[in-house]
Amino acid sequence: MTDMALELKDVGKSFGSVIALSEVSVKVRKGHVTCILGDNGAGKSTLIKTLSGVHKPSSGVYEAEGVPVSFDSPRDALANGIATVYQDLATIPLMSVWRNFFLGNEVTKGWGPLRRLDVKKMKDVAKEQLLEMGIDLRDTGQQIGTLSGGERQAVAIARAIYFGAKVLILDEPTSALGVRQSGIVLKYVLAAKDRGVSVVFITHNPHHAYLVGDFFYLLNRGKLANEFEREKVELDELTKAMAGGAELDALTREIQTVREGQ
Amino acid sequence: MATHIKDERVAQTSLVTKMLQRPELGALIGALVIFFLFWSVDTTGNFAAVGGTAGWTDIAAPIGIIAVFVALLMIGGEFDLSTGVMVGTSGLLAGILTTEYNLNVWVAILIVFAFAATVGFINGVIVVRTGLPSFIVTLATFFVLRGANLAVTKELTGTVRVANVEDSAGFEGAFNVFASRLEVGTSNFQISILWWIVATVFATWLLTRTQFGNWIFASGGDKVAARNAGVPVNRTKITLFMMSSLASAFVGIMFVLRLQGMQAGQGVGMEFFYIIAAAVGGTLLMGGAGSAIGASIGAAIMGIADIGIPYALWDQDWRWTFIGVILLAAVLTNTFIGNRAKGAKR
Numbered sequence: 001m002t003d004m005a006l007e008l009k010d011v012g013k014s015f016g017s018v019i020a021l022s023e024v025s026v027k028v029r030k031g032h033v034t035c036i037l038g039d040n041g042a043g044k045s046t047l048i049k050t051l052s053g054v055h056k057p058s059s060g061v062y063e064a065e066g067v068p069v070s071f072d073s074p075r076d077a078l079a080n081g082i083a084t085v086y087q088d089l090a091t092i093p094l095m096s097v098w099r100n101f102f103l104g105n106e107v108t109k110g111w112g113p114l115r116r117l118d119v120k121k122m123k124d125v126a127k128e129q130l131l132e133m134g135i136d137l138r139d140t141g142q143q144i145g146t147l148s149g150g151e152r153q154a155v156a157i158a159r160a161i162y163f164g165a166k167v168l169i170l171d172e173p174t175s176a177l178g179v180r181q182s183g184i185v186l187k188y189v190l191a192a193k194d195r196g197v198s199v200v201f202i203t204h205n206p207h208h209a210y211l212v213g214d215f216f217y218l219l220n221r222g223k224l225a226n227e228f229e230r231e232k233v234e235l236d237e238l239t240k241a242m243a244g245g246a247e248l249d250a251l252t253r254e255i256q257t258v259r260e261g262q
Numbered sequence: 263m264a265t266h267i268k269d270e271r272v273a274q275t276s277l278v279t280k281m282l283q284r285p286e287l288g289a290l291i292g293a294l295v296i297f298f299l300f301w302s303v304d305t306t307g308n309f310a311a312v313g314g315t316a317g318w319t320d321i322a323a324p325i326g327i328i329a330v331f332v333a334l335l336m337i338g339g340e341f342d343l344s345t346g347v348m349v350g351t352s353g354l355l356a357g358i359l360t361t362e363y364n365l366n367v368w369v370a371i372l373i374v375f376a377f378a379a380t381v382g383f384i385n386g387v388i389v390v391r392t393g394l395p396s397f398i399v400t401l402a403t404f405f406v407l408r409g410a411n412l413a414v415t416k417e418l419t420g421t422v423r424v425a426n427v428e429d430s431a432g433f434e435g436a437f438n439v440f441a442s443r444l445e446v447g448t449s450n451f452q453i454s455i456l457w458w459i460v461a462t463v464f465a466t467w468l469l470t471r472t473q474f475g476n477w478i479f480a481s482g483g484d485k486v487a488a489r490n491a492g493v494p495v496n497r498t499k500i501t502l503f504m505m506s507s508l509a510s511a512f513v514g515i516m517f518v519l520r521l522q523g524m525q526a527g528q529g530v531g532m533e534f535f536y537i538i539a540a541a542v543g544g545t546l547l548m549g550g551a552g553s554a555i556g557a558s559i560g561a562a563i564m565g566i567a568d569i570g571i572p573y574a575l576w577d578q579d580w581r582w583t584f585i586g587v588i589l590l591a592a593v594l595t596n597t598f599i600g601n602r603a604k605g606a607k608r
Contacts, residue, residue: 056483074490075492078492091487092479092480092483092550094550095476095480095550099476103493104475104488105491105492106476108473115472115473116467117471117473167452
């Protein structure tokens with residue numbers, strides 16, 4: 001048994017002449033929250049898509065539980081317990097909460113032409129599972145579009161966990177949300193971790209990452225720029241590294257010179 | 263970790279709001295208002311009696327049978343403009359197979375259903391494979407079939423109609439199933455009304471109580487999210503195209519048996535009635551929401567207007583105008599109610 005849920009070893013990905021990722025090594029440890037930080041264009045999306053089975057790496061090795069894997073599609077990855085929650089494509093607004101929760105995994109009863117949805121069971125399970133994540137809905141029959149952005153993310157997370165996700169990949173779950181809503185989502189990230197799920201949390205916000213993360217990987221221009229452990233890093237350091245460290249220092253000096261000249 | 267937080271911004275939903283969320287409610291109220299309107303201007307005293315009822319249900323039934331499946335397709339996010347002409351194609355094909363090729367009526371019916379399923383399948387495959395708007399793809403199918411209906415009929419019969427279907431083997435039995443009527447007093451109720459009810463119940467059950475129904479809503483609501491959740495969106499849409507085509511064939515067979523023949527131009531222009539019935543019944547034009555019962559109510563409104571207008575001694579041509587006004591009013595009301603009931607996010 002390994003304590004790695006997922007591991008990328010020297011993974012590279014190129015699209016024609018464009019190198020999106022180069023020699024990136026990331027360890028996703030079981031039962032921990034692994035944050036992947038990076039600015040726009042740093043290669044975060046390519047990294048998630050590689051982890052979730054959309055892309056295959058051009059070079060390097062992708063391992064799940066210590067075994068090299070090669071996923072043909074996100075469904076393939078899902079069958080291996082690796083679920084991805086996308087920031088805005090997670091739920092269908094006009095459908096009810098329970099229909100969204102069970103979409104693609106509907107519970108049915110009866111057989112043959114009489115095979116039909118077990119509505120009561122699905123409503124009960126959805127309510128109970130959401131309650132366990134700390135979301136108390138009066139009626140799971142309400143349209144999911146009536147929930148707040150944070151709650152919708154939470155429903156998507158609860159759904160992934162209920163359907164057996166061992167690894168949960170969250171694609172910028174807080175980027176479109178306000179402070180309070182982000183707080184709600186971060187709490188569910190920890191709730192997922194408490195239930196033994198390994199979480200990969202992709203974000204460009206070091207503050208959010210620092211609140212929940214155990215391990216931090218910093219991407220910059222398709223390369224791994226830095227990696228930290230929770231115990232050995234302060235928020236300031238993370239923010240600074242994220243903002244480009246030395247580049248930021250140079251920029252600060254430049255701007256100061258300009259301002260003094262005025 | 264199970265701390266229960268109640269978001270205070272999720273307001274209480276009243277019973278009224280809940281009812282307003284039902285997509286078919288607006289159509290039902292509309293249908294009642296229109297019914298009483300025509301009742302009040304009725305000059306014959308027959309409108310609300312057996313005779314009038316037999317009349318408007320006879321008009322509404324064939325529209326409703328197709329409209330409920332067109333509604334499912336629209337909820338799934340696609341249009342089918344070839345439904346009207348498909349009624350004609352199916353009736354003509356059944357007629358030609360029985361009169362020109364001397365096939366048993368039941369055999370002809372099976373062939374017609376197979377043909378209709380194929381046309382729906384082709385519509386669906388082209389739409390999902392090319393990503394072209396279904397509006398364009400099925401408009402092309404409409405014109406292809408419209409031309410073929412006339413050209414093939416003229417080629418084989420030398421006229422623009424197929425006749426004497428009643429002389430074919432198996433006609434009696436098929437007539438009883440698809441076109442018989444029940445006499446009540448001096449009026450005849452068509453069996454098509456029974457098929458209309460069956461179609462509505464079946465489509466409603468399919469939509470709201472089966473896995474496939476869930477996939478219809480998801481495919482029309484957001485196909486990318488649906489795919490991410492593992493819904494076979496393409497297969498769902500192709501099946502829906504086949505259903506609307508099969509429903510049209512069913513009505514085509516009903517007409518050819520009842521009229522014992524068919525004109526080559528039959529059904530052309532009716533595709534809009536089906537789409538209007540679905541839209542009046544609360545089906546969203548961009549997909550993702552709607553109901554089969556709503557589409558049936560939409561068809562009923564058309565039947566009521568069709569009978570109510572001559573009973574009021576108005577010019578029959580006003581029915582087009584009337585349906586236009588109803589369409590706009592219904593879609594406006596549905597949008598307004600829908601936004602209010604959904605709490606108008608963003």
